[in-house]
Amino acid sequence: xxxxxxxxxxxxxxxxxxxxxxxxxxxxxxxxxxxxxxxxxxxxxxxxxxxxxxxxxxxxxxxxxxxxxxxxxxxxxxxxxxxxxxxxxxxxxxxxxxxxxxxxxxxxxxxxxxxxxxxxxxxxxxxxxxxxxxxxxxxxxxxxxxxxxxxxxxxxxxxxxxxxxxxxxxxxxxxxxxxxxxxxxxxxxxxxxxxxxxxxxxxxxxxxxxxxxxxxxxxxxxxxxxxxxxxxxxxxxxxxxxxxxxxxxxxxxxxxxxxxxxxxxxxxxxxxxxxxxxxxxxxxxxxxxxxxxxxxxxxxxxxxxxxxxxxxxxxxxxxxxxxxxxxxxxxxxxxxxxxxxxxxxxxxxxxxxxxxxxxxxxxxxxxxxxxxxxxxxxxxxxxxxxxxxxxxxxxxxxxxxxxxxxxxxxxxxxxxxxxxxxxxxxxxxxxxxxxxxxxxxxxxxxxxxxxxxxxxxxxxxxxxxxxxxxxxxxxxxxxxxxxxxxxxxxxxxxxxxxxxxxxxxxxxxxxxxxx
Amino acid sequence: xxxxxxxxxxxxxxxxxxxxxxxxxxxxxxxxxxxxxxxxxxxxxxxxxxxxxxxxxxxxxxxxxxxxxxxxxxxxxxxxxxxxxxxxxxxxxxxxxxxxxx
Numbered sequence: 228x229x230x231x232x233x234x235x236x237x238x239x240x241x242x243x244x245x246x247x248x249x250x251x252x253x254x255x256x257x258x259x260x261x262x263x264x265x266x267x268x269x270x271x272x273x274x275x276x277x278x279x280x281x282x283x284x285x286x287x288x289x290x291x292x293x294x295x296x297x298x299x300x301x302x303x304x305x306x307x308x309x310x311x312x313x314x315x316x317x318x319x320x321x322x323x324x325x326x327x328x329x330x331x332x333x334x335x336x337x338x339x340x341x342x343x344x345x346x347x348x349x350x351x352x353x354x355x356x357x358x359x360x361x362x363x364x365x366x367x368x369x370x371x372x373x374x375x376x377x378x379x380x381x382x383x384x385x386x387x388x389x390x391x392x393x394x395x396x397x398x399x400x401x402x403x404x405x406x407x408x409x410x411x412x413x414x415x416x417x418x419x420x421x422x423x424x425x426x427x428x429x430x431x432x433x434x435x436x437x438x439x440x441x442x443x444x445x446x447x448x449x450x451x452x453x454x455x456x457x458x459x460x461x462x463x464x465x466x467x468x469x470x471x472x473x474x475x476x477x478x479x480x481x482x483x484x485x486x487x488x489x490x491x492x493x494x495x496x497x498x499x500x501x502x503x504x505x506x507x508x509x510x511x512x513x514x515x516x517x518x519x520x521x522x523x524x525x526x527x528x529x530x531x532x533x534x535x536x537x538x539x540x541x542x543x544x545x546x547x548x549x550x551x552x553x554x555x556x557x558x559x560x561x562x563x564x565x566x567x568x569x570x571x572x573x574x575x576x577x578x579x580x581x582x583x584x585x586x587x588x589x590x591x592x593x594x595x596x597x598x599x600x601x602x603x604x605x606x607x608x609x610x611x612x613x614x615x616x617x618x619x620x621x622x623x624x625x626x627x628x629x630x631x632x633x634x635x636x637x638x639x640x641x642x643x644x645x646x647x648x649x650x651x652x653x654x655x656x657x658x659x660x661x662x663x664x665x666x667x668x669x670x671x672x673x674x675x676x677x678x679x680x681x682x683x684x685x686x687x688x689x690x691x692x693x694x695x696x697x698x699x700x701x702x703x704x705x706x707x708x709x710x711x712x713x714x715x716x717x718x719x720x721x722x723x724x725x726x727x728x729x730x731x732x733x734x735x736x737x738x739x740x741x742x
Numbered sequence: 743x744x745x746x747x748x749x750x751x752x753x754x755x756x757x758x759x760x761x762x763x764x765x766x767x768x769x770x771x772x773x774x775x776x777x778x779x780x781x782x783x784x785x786x787x788x789x790x791x792x793x794x795x796x797x798x799x800x801x802x803x804x805x806x807x808x809x810x811x812x813x814x815x816x817x818x819x820x821x822x823x824x825x826x827x828x829x830x831x832x833x834x835x836x837x838x839x840x841x842x843x844x
Contacts (some may be wrong), residue, residue: 556776556777559776560776560777563804594776595776597774597806598775598776598804598805601802601803601804601805601806602803602804605802605803613802613803614803616799617799618779618780618781618799619779619780620777620778620779620780621769621770621777621778621779621780629777629778630769630777630778631771631775631776631777631778632776632777635776636774636775636776637774643771643775643776643777643778644771644778644837645769645778645837647837653835654835654836656769656778656835656837679780682780683767683780683834
């Protein structure tokens with residue numbers, strides 16, 4: 228049978244819509260799901276995606292991608308590549324699998340919501356492809372680590388993590404529920420494809436793929452690249468939606484972008500920062516996290532939103548200053564509270580690594596080095612109990628990350644402090660002014676109780692360290708420990724078992740150090 | 743982090759038979775540390791005892807010990823060490839700062 232040429236049918240098929248006669252428009256596209264707001268209905272006729280694809284083309288391309296990724300995996304299955312990978316790099320991969328695999332599944336629902344409630348036929352069509360993409364991403368992100376479970380049970384958390392109450396997962400769930408599931412679809416399109424996927428994941432996947440290749444993890448690099456090509460396509464639902472929103476309600480557009488960028492940046496500082504500046508072996512690091520964020524996230528994102536006539540977010544200076552500190556605090560916290568994670572954090576503070584950190588972050592020694600010195604002394608003097616926690620950090624009511632990690636010690640502008648808010652007789656605590664403001668404005672869609680609130684509310688029983696770890700789903704064979712069995716600390720050993728890096732700066736009054 | 747003890751206080755605190763006072767969870771920072779922590783004090787604790795409970799989770803772990811007394815602050819004001827937590831009006835979920843006396 229002869230086929231009609233693509234150009235004859237494509238525009239009708241991709242943007243099919245009709246006048247409703249048996250039901251009200253509002254019943255089909257209710258405000259709370261579609262989020263019309265101030266945008267007139269006819270404005271959506273302009274929605275036009277920059278990258279166009281037909282279903283047969285989509286299937287052919289996806290088949291090719293799948294064949295590529297899975298055949299490389301099959302070939303490598305019999306090799307010794309995995310055994311030769313650095314333990315620090317494996318932690319990057321484990322963190323990624325646990326933190327991302329089932330978020331891809333959550334994104335299937337976000338795409339499906341846009342496929343049903345999106346206000347233009349072309350948008351709904353694009354979202355169908357997006358939902359198929361995210362289904363593939365979930366499958367591949369679960370399949371690749373599955374074969375490794377026999378070698379290391381921490382890989383089981385690729386599937387398990389998102390179904391637990393681990394603190395990192397509660398933080399991710401809170402952010403992504405607020406981004407994908409709670410809001411109407413216009414907000415979803417600005418938050419997920421535009422701000423998060425265009426602003427963060429596209430570039431993160433490129434950087435992560437390069438680091439994976441450099442570290443010799445060809446499978447991971449292949450998987451990530453394969454996913455990224457889909458992201459680059461379906462993330463384009465954001466631009467046309469934003470264009471229409473900016474025209475009719477620029478204030479709303481600015482707010483959605485501002486709050487999502489902040490929440491994503493906070494989460495990225497724990498998901499990506501430690502991996503780039505501490506876990507990736509020193510000789511394989513291409514850029515520091517700060518350099519990467521400045522170049523790929525901050526610069527590009529600002530250019531992009533300014534192209535749409537939007538302004539720099541109100542907290543921009545605070546975000547930029549945070550590139551010097553947030554992820555260092557979070558890395559230190561993850562290492563100190565290491566039994567609460569499903570990977571093996573690598574401390575990343577050998578003398579050479581500290582030289583690198585000092586070169587990239589001039590205040591690192593003063594702000595964080597002296598804390599690591601105390602930890603190193605405890606490790607080298609067999610005081611391991613002093614290197615393990617007996618309580619929990621207080622967590623932010625918005626981002627769910629520890630309060631203090633949006634600032635740093637010895638930092639006059641952004642010190643360690645809580646930004647409290649009394650509401651209905653209850654005190655909420657926040658890590659920063661932006662988190663407090665976002666929570667206040669959007670508390671109906673962004674409020675989840677923190678682990679601290681659940682502990683104090685009696686949800687965690689028994690309220691002991693063991694009880695908390697059990698409640699988080701961590702079992703002895705999975706809970707995190709130092710990636711290298713603390714061998715790195717021996718580099719600092721001298722006669723009395725203590726040592727300090729030459730860059731270290733004293734902060735104690737003379738004569739009182741080390742008592 | 744595998745011992746069976748109360749997550750919010752020193753081991754000997756949990757080992758005591760029955761605490762006499764009411765627990766008051768506070769959001770505490772020890773000077774020069776990098777993070778605020780959940781510390782459970784009792785309303786009958788003196789401020790000096792409460793300061794020790796905060797220090798227990800930080801000093802010698804992430805901040806070097808010093809030969810100096812501890813100072814307990816709420817909203818920037820120093821709270822006298824002999825007062826109890828209840829007398830000082832410290833309520834659950836308050837932010838407190840403990841540091842060294844200069």
